[in-house]
Amino acid sequence: MKGFFAIVGRDLRVATRIGGDALTLVLFFVMVGSIVPFAIGPDKAMLAKLAPGLTWIAAFLSILLGLDRLFRNDAEDGSLQLYKFARTPLEMVVAAKVIAHWLLTALPLIVASPVLAILLNMDMETWLRTVLSLLVGTPGLVALGAMGAAVTVSLPRGGLIAPVLILPLAIPVLIFGSSAIAGQQAVAATLFLAAISLVLLALAPFAGALALRVSEE
Amino acid sequence: MTVDLAPKPNWFARIANPSQFLGWTRPLLWPLTILTAIAFAVGLYFAFLDSPPDYQMGDTVRIMYIHVPNAWLSQFVYGVMAVSALGSLIWRHPMADVSMKAAAPLGAVFTALALFTGSLWGRPTWGTFWEWDGRMTSTLVLFLIYLGLIALWRAFEDQLRAGRVVAVFTLIGAINIPIVKFSVDWWQTLHQPSSVITPDGPHMPGSILTPLLVMMAAFTLLFATLQLKAMHTEIRRRRLATLERQRAAMAEGAK
Amino acid sequence: MIDLGPHAVFIIWAYIGVAAAVVGLIVWTVVSGWRVEGRIAELEAQGVRRRAEKAS
Numbered sequence: 001m002k003g004f005f006a007i008v009g010r011d012l013r014v015a016t017r018i019g020g021d022a023l024t025l026v027l028f029f030v031m032v033g034s035i036v037p038f039a040i041g042p043d044k045a046m047l048a049k050l051a052p053g054l055t056w057i058a059a060f061l062s063i064l065l066g067l068d069r070l071f072r073n074d075a076e077d078g079s080l081q082l083y084k085f086a087r088t089p090l091e092m093v094v095a096a097k098v099i100a101h102w103l104l105t106a107l108p109l110i111v112a113s114p115v116l117a118i119l120l121n122m123d124m125e126t127w128l129r130t131v132l133s134l135l136v137g138t139p140g141l142v143a144l145g146a147m148g149a150a151v152t153v154s155l156p157r158g159g160l161i162a163p164v165l166i167l168p169l170a171i172p173v174l175i176f177g178s179s180a181i182a183g184q185q186a187v188a189a190t191l192f193l194a195a196i197s198l199v200l201l202a203l204a205p206f207a208g209a210l211a212l213r214v215s216e217e
Numbered sequence: 218m219t220v221d222l223a224p225k226p227n228w229f230a231r232i233a234n235p236s237q238f239l240g241w242t243r244p245l246l247w248p249l250t251i252l253t254a255i256a257f258a259v260g261l262y263f264a265f266l267d268s269p270p271d272y273q274m275g276d277t278v279r280i281m282y283i284h285v286p287n288a289w290l291s292q293f294v295y296g297v298m299a300v301s302a303l304g305s306l307i308w309r310h311p312m313a314d315v316s317m318k319a320a321a322p323l324g325a326v327f328t329a330l331a332l333f334t335g336s337l338w339g340r341p342t343w344g345t346f347w348e349w350d351g352r353m354t355s356t357l358v359l360f361l362i363y364l365g366l367i368a369l370w371r372a373f374e375d376q377l378r379a380g381r382v383v384a385v386f387t388l389i390g391a392i393n394i395p396i397v398k399f400s401v402d403w404w405q406t407l408h409q410p411s412s413v414i415t416p417d418g419p420h421m422p423g424s425i426l427t428p429l430l431v432m433m434a435a436f437t438l439l440f441a442t443l444q445l446k447a448m449h450t451e452i453r454r455r456r457l458a459t460l461e462r463q464r465a466a467m468a469e470g471a472k
Numbered sequence: 473m474i475d476l477g478p479h480a481v482f483i484i485w486a487y488i489g490v491a492a493a494v495v496g497l498i499v500w501t502v503v504s505g506w507r508v509e510g511r512i513a514e515l516e517a518q519g520v521r522r523r524a525e526k527a528s
Binding site for chain 2: 477478479480482483485486487489490493494496497498501502504505508509511512515516518
Binding site: 210 | 306354358359361362364365368369372373378381382384385386388389390392393396
């Protein structure tokens with residue numbers, strides 16, 4: 001377990017040290033929310049209706065944007081090779097990185113969601129439900145993203161293709177994420193969302209480690 | 218006197234050699250092609266000339282004769298790819314890679330056709346070309362996964378390394394297949410539930426079942442034929458790559 | 473012609489689309505094969521050989 005926490009801590013320190021990456025993604029998140037009224041018109045009632053879905057889209061895009069960072073830096077500086085032969089199993093390394101990535105990417109987005117709530121005219125209850133659904137659903141998205149990032153780590157321009165791979169599989173998360181906020185069966189949708197997130201979180205360490213292993217020459 | 222004591226490799230190992238595979242399967246191509254053509258001829262005869270309009274749907278049931286086979290193939294081809302992916306990762310069987318790569322574009326086209334024919338069926342039957350219900354959404358997702366896999370193959374220069382990475386992702390994407398399959402049972406929205414393979418037997422009368430089954434056989438044979446031919450081409454393509462590398466090396470050496 | 477009912481246009485377009493796609497697939501598969509074989513024949517005519525075939 002020591003190795004596990006060490007990797008989480010390392011990723012957190014490295015990301016905050018280079019500085020600005022977490023803030024850039026939050027900025028992107030807020031900007032996506034901001035351009036929506038320009039694109040579809042500032043009618044408040046319509047914005048309020050679309051706000052939950054738009055928040056989810058903005059969160060999803062922001063997570064996609066930050067994915068490449070997950071394994072590529074380690075692959076480039078050789079740490080990935082060390083991880084493959086370390087005492088801590090590679091699966092645990094991937095799990096640790098997924099958690100660190102969620103803390104660095106999804107959590108700031110959730111913290112920044114009030115800004116989006118104001119821009120998109122969400123009322124308090126809708127916003128609270130949005131936060132809950134993001135909390136439940138983004139771990140699944142990050143896990144899925146990690147699998148995509150692991151599969152494309154060996155490609156020089158792989159960062160472009162990972163979102164394309166992940167998007168189809170993320171559609172169920174988006175469907176239930178939106179239903180959990182505004183749908184008729186919000187409770188059932190939230191439970192489904194939690195189930196999906198758990199399955200993805202359980203799968204990601206094994207699939208990601210396998211992908212990392214077969215990626216080497 | 219010499220005695221050959223080496224253990225004879227079983228057929229599984231023998232077809233791992235590309236040239237062996239080519240040799241063994243080449244004679245199958247023409248018979249398969251002819252069988253496919255016959256199956257389509259019989260199927261089309263039944264579809265248009267020997268089957269009645271459905272009492273509920275009218276003549277649009279004839280669209281079902283090409284919609285269901287394509288929908289079935291879209292899942293079946295992914296199954297073939299998933300099994301090949303396992304063969305590639307677990308046994309490192311060289312033909313598994315080739316099989317996966319050949320199947321991907323075929324599966325993509327069949328899925329697209331399933332969506333296309335389904336859309337044309339939906340308009341007269343339900344009044345809409347598209348609806349975001351469980352079956353249609355998950356089939357669209359399946360189509361996008363096929364396209365993603367094809368893109369992934371093309372992103373790699375070294376196709377041998379690509380094979381293993383694509384295999385991992387094929388297996389990840391396989392989660393979607395049960396969702397497509399059971400989406401009509403889980404979400405009772407628009408697309409009808411299973412009517413052929415149910416616990417009480419098919420829900421359709423024989424006159425409608427016959428063209429359906431014949432067309433399903435015809436399409437499956439079509440896939441088998443195309444898959445085999447595409448695998449041959451892929452094997453030859455890899456040989457071509459070796460030759461081109463050889464030629465480049467020769468040019469280097471001659472300088 | 474056979475009477476296909478009030479929605480004939482959908483049925484016809486469905487079959488046309490499928491036929492076009494199937495024919496397209498067949499043509500693409502066969503032509504890809506020809507192109508690869510042509511290229512291989514070209515290279516072999518130039519005297520390029522696989523290592524395994526070089527006279528030992």
